[in-house]
Amino acid sequence: xxxxxxxxxxxxxxxxxxxxxxxxxxxxxxxxxxxxxxxxxxxxxxxxxxxxxxxxxxxxxxxxxxxxx
Amino acid sequence: xxxxxxxxxxxxxxxxxxxxxxxxxxxxxxxxxxxxxxxxxxxxxxxxxxxxxxxxxxxxxxxxxxxxxxxxxxxxxxxxxxxxxxxxxxxxxxxxxxxxxxxxxxxxxxxxxxxxxxxxxxxxxxxxxxxxxxxxxxxxxxxxxxxxxxxxxxxxxxxxxxxxxxxxxxxxxxxxxxxxxxxxxxxxxxxxxxxxxxxxxxxxxxxxxxxxxxxxxxxxxxxxxxxxxxxxxxxxxxxxxxxxxxxxxxxxxxxxxxxxxxxxxxxxxxxxxxxxx
Numbered sequence: 001x002x003x004x005x006x007x008x009x010x011x012x013x014x015x016x017x018x019x020x021x022x023x024x025x026x027x028x029x030x031x032x033x034x035x036x037x038x039x040x041x042x043x044x045x046x047x048x049x050x051x052x053x054x055x056x057x058x059x060x061x062x063x064x065x066x067x068x069x
Numbered sequence: 070x071x072x073x074x075x076x077x078x079x080x081x082x083x084x085x086x087x088x089x090x091x092x093x094x095x096x097x098x099x100x101x102x103x104x105x106x107x108x109x110x111x112x113x114x115x116x117x118x119x120x121x122x123x124x125x126x127x128x129x130x131x132x133x134x135x136x137x138x139x140x141x142x143x144x145x146x147x148x149x150x151x152x153x154x155x156x157x158x159x160x161x162x163x164x165x166x167x168x169x170x171x172x173x174x175x176x177x178x179x180x181x182x183x184x185x186x187x188x189x190x191x192x193x194x195x196x197x198x199x200x201x202x203x204x205x206x207x208x209x210x211x212x213x214x215x216x217x218x219x220x221x222x223x224x225x226x227x228x229x230x231x232x233x234x235x236x237x238x239x240x241x242x243x244x245x246x247x248x249x250x251x252x253x254x255x256x257x258x259x260x261x262x263x264x265x266x267x268x269x270x271x272x273x274x275x276x277x278x279x280x281x282x283x284x285x286x287x288x289x290x291x292x293x294x295x296x297x298x299x300x301x302x303x304x305x306x307x308x309x310x311x312x313x314x315x316x317x318x319x320x321x322x323x324x325x326x327x328x329x330x331x332x333x334x335x336x337x338x339x340x341x342x343x344x345x346x
Contacts, residue, residue, distance in 0.1 A: 058265030
């Protein structure tokens, strides 16, 4: 049961982060398709947004490792 | 962390860095040892570049660092519209970028971890795998955000961003309280993002090395390359977030008549490029 809790403590945030990053990528691709001149700025904004989402998954792994050991 | 599959005890993974010895009242931890090396490299490298630029010398190292600085300063300028202010405050996020990237890459070197002393305590550990360090960097960034906001708006103007009177508009006073909570959550998120990436990378390399046995010298290589890449991204993200938070703190509402307002979007360069009317 504890192994399940340990795995879920990372798996659920990773699921959320994967879906979130996919949606951000989708939005960035549509925006790039409509406006190909601004791709450089869209790239910076996309990396920034993905960093926000990625951080939550990383906090998940830290919580999992702390609560286990 | 023992397992039933392998006979020996599991690898030694610690959230907290271990104290190696004490210099008087100050405990010296194993992350401080690598931190000294990292800071030494950053200081020596950047002072050499500054000296070389002052003399007019150009070799490959100096050109590389100058190119890096100029492209990052261009990013700062794109986010903070005003060129003079951007050039004045660019050194803080760019220094953080160089410190984070050098310390991250040093933590991948092979001697970090296997050299142990005493009870399997590693002598070297990445500086950023210590939550104290990443918290200190995050505090530096958020205090800098407040200082630049106070420089821009004045002390009471800055308070006025958070404490809006409920008589004027009740919704905005609630939003103001949420802004205070958002500042604190940005602090925690900045520090935990960096720490989590470094720590997860360390744990990954330790576990892959532990599970590969004698093939560890080959199987760890792709993961070390992955760590190099992630280190670049995380340093760039920390730099970018610091700049964006400073720009958000310095933005002014209601001063749209002259084009030097400091906002994140749309930037004044885009406004000037767009056709009027």
